[in-house]
Amino acid sequence: MLLHRHKSRVYTAIYLIVKDRYVAEDLLQDTFIKAVNVIKGGRYNEEGKFLPWLSRIAHNLAIDHFRSCKRHPEVVLEDGSRLFDSMHFAEESFETIQLRQDTKSRLRTLIKELPKEQKDVLIMRHYLQMSFQEIADRTGVSINTALGRMRYALINLRKKMSQNNNAYDKNIYPTRPDEAPVPRNLGRGDEGD
Amino acid sequence: MKRLYHETSVEETREIDKALLLDSQLQRQYQEMAAIKKELDEARLEPSDATIKNILHYAQGLQEHS
Numbered sequence: 001m002l003l004h005r006h007k008s009r010v011y012t013a014i015y016l017i018v019k020d021r022y023v024a025e026d027l028l029q030d031t032f033i034k035a036v037n038v039i040k041g042g043r044y045n046e047e048g049k050f051l052p053w054l055s056r057i058a059h060n061l062a063i064d065h066f067r068s069c070k071r072h073p074e075v076v077l078e079d080g081s082r083l084f085d086s087m088h089f090a091e092e093s094f095e096t097i098q099l100r101q102d103t104k105s106r107l108r109t110l111i112k113e114l115p116k117e118q119k120d121v122l123i124m125r126h127y128l129q130m131s132f133q134e135i136a137d138r139t140g141v142s143i144n145t146a147l148g149r150m151r152y153a154l155i156n157l158r159k160k161m162s163q164n165n166n167a168y169d170k171n172i173y174p175t176r177p178d179e180a181p182v183p184r185n186l187g188r189g190d191e192g193d
Numbered sequence: 194m195k196r197l198y199h200e201t202s203v204e205e206t207r208e209i210d211k212a213l214l215l216d217s218q219l220q221r222q223y224q225e226m227a228a229i230k231k232e233l234d235e236a237r238l239e240p241s242d243a244t245i246k247n248i249l250h251y252a253q254g255l256q257e258h259s
Contacts, residue, residue, distance in 0.1 A: 003248060011240040025244045032248045040255050107236040126233050131200060147194045151226075158229045 003032060006051055010058045013127035016111055016119070017062040018069070027065060031058040055128035059138075110160045118153035121146055197226055 010031060015024035034057050038044050044053075111119060120139065124130045125146075132150070136143040195201050196209045213220045 003245065007245065008237045008239050012237045015238055021238075024238075025240055028240050029244050029247055033251055036248075036252045036255060040252075103232070104236040107232055108238075111233075111236075122233075125198060126230070127237070132195060132198070150194050154226050154229050157233075158225055161229070161232070 002050060006054060007032075009127045009129065010054060012108075013055070013123045014058055014062045016108065016123050016127070017059075018065050019112060023065060024062075027058070027061045030061055034061075051129050052131075052134065055124070055130055059124065059128060107157070107161065110157055113160075114153055114156060118149050118156065121149040122153040125150055194226075197223070197230060 007028065011024060011028045014027045014031070015021060018024055018027065031054065035054055111122065114122065117139075121135055124135045124138070125132065130138070132143050132146045136146040139146065141149075196206060201209060213223055
């Protein structure tokens with residue numbers, strides 16, 4: 001029950017830190033096995049705070065892995081798969097690969113491209129569901145700094161998503177200068193910033 | 194941000210909601226943030242069935258031994 005409720009959030013958070021779906025699967029498994037061991041061993045004493053506790057385990061494992069990878073880097077592609085796992089894509093056309101990149105995967109790519117401080121807060125708040133106060137304590141900053149970083153993370157994502165949408169549309173509907181289309185989302189994207 | 198993530202007290206929520214009603218620019222910014230928050234939810238990934246099965250098998254194995 002708890003596994004099914006939290007697996008997706010925790011898995012996404014781990015993936016966004018380690019940027020490799022296979023490693024994220026392993027670390028998700030390690031996270032829940034650690035949790036099960038503590039619970040079965042009668043050492044669980046975080047009453048009513050299961051997700052924040054689970055999140056801390058997942059975050060620690062992901063950060064440990066990320067640090068060890070910095071010492072032994074591997075080639076991982078933008079979608080989180082490893083280089084050799086994608087060899088079968090080589091026969092597909094560029095257009096097919098482009099179409100595979102839907103909004104969701106583009107958003108995940110944009111999250112990974114955020115400045116580290118913003119990305120960390122976003123993962124911890126949105127996917128690991130830590131409170132802003134917990135994030136501030138964990139990262140050694142004030143709560144206002146944590147709130148500010150989250151705000152900039154969302155603003156940056158919105159901006160990049162709208163830029164990306166425009167570029168994406170141009171790829172699907174290439175235009176000649178004499179066939180310039182009327183923008184479908186006039187006024188969106190760069191207003192007010 | 195705190196309002197967006199439901200971390201405000203009842204009183205703070207009331208004050209912020211009042212401000213949102215009176216300030217259309219603030220309201221627009223809030224709606225944009227809420228929209229991207231929704232997209233973040235939709236961008237979640239699912240782990241493979243094999244991983245879930247491994248975890249469940251492990252937990253069941255422990256239960257049988259205890």
